[in-house]
Amino acid sequence: MFTYAAAIWFCLAACGRKTEPAAPVETRASAPAAAAPAQDTRPKVVAFGDSLSAGYGADPGKSYPDFLQKLMDGDHLVYRVVNEGVSGDTTADGVERLPGVVAEKPKLVVLELGGNDGLRGLPVSNTRANLETMVSTLQQAGATVVLAGMTLPRNYGPEYIHSFERVYVDLAREKHLTRIPFLLNGVAGTARLMQPDSIHPTAEGNALVAKTVYRYIKPLL
Helix, strand or coil: CCCCCCCCCCCCCCCCCCCCCCCCCCCCCCCCCCCCCCCCCCCEEEEEECHHHHCCCCCCCCCHHHHHHHHHHHCCCCCEEEEEECCCCCHHHHHHHHHHHHHCCCCEEEEECCHHHHHCCCCHHHHHHHHHHHHHHHHHCCCEEEEECCCCCHHHCHHHHHHHHHHHHHHHHHHCCEEECCCCCCCCCCHHHECCCCCCECHHHHHHHHHHHHHHHHHHC
16 A cells, blocks of 8 residues: 655766775775664664554655654654554554564554554454454563554444444553544544545644654653
C-alpha cells in the first residue's frame, strides 16, 4: 500500500586534476582510520502499528512518529522514536512482527493495530486475542505499553462497532494500560486534516495525532 519516492544521487569524478608524485612508501603517512559512528544509546519509544503509524500518503518525515520525535526533542526528553508502522497490517501481522519489535528493547510502545481487522470485518475475538498476545509479550520484555483505541465507519453496524471498540477498553483495564481513547481524535472528519480517502491524515493531521499521543505518553517517560 505504502509507496515512497526514491531519491538517487550520482557522484561524478573530477577530471583533469593535477596528480602529485607518490611519496616513497617508507615515508608516506598512513591515512587515519575512519571513526566509527557513535552508537545511539537513547531509550526507544516504538510506534508499533499499521499505515496510521507508517505515515501512509504523507511525505517522508511527516508521519506522526516523526512529529512525536520533534515534540520530545523540543522538551529535551532524550528518547529515540522508532517507527514500526507497516501499511495494511492486521493484528495477526503484528504478532508475526512482534519478535523484531521486542528486539528493539523499547522503553515504551504505542500499540496502534486493529483498524484493518475491523475494516475487513474480521472476528473481534481474533483481534482481541492478538492484541493481548502483543501486550503481554511486550510487558514481559519490560516495555510500557500504551494502547491506541480505534473505531470504525458507522456503516459497519452498531453491534460490530461496539464489540470492536470494547476490545481496547477491556484490554486496557485488564492489563492496566494507558489507553488513548481514539488515535485520530480531533483529526478524523476534518477535511483539511485528512487525505481524500478519509482514512489517513495529512501531514498537518499527523502533527496533531503526535500531540495527542505525546499528551498520553509524556507522564510515562
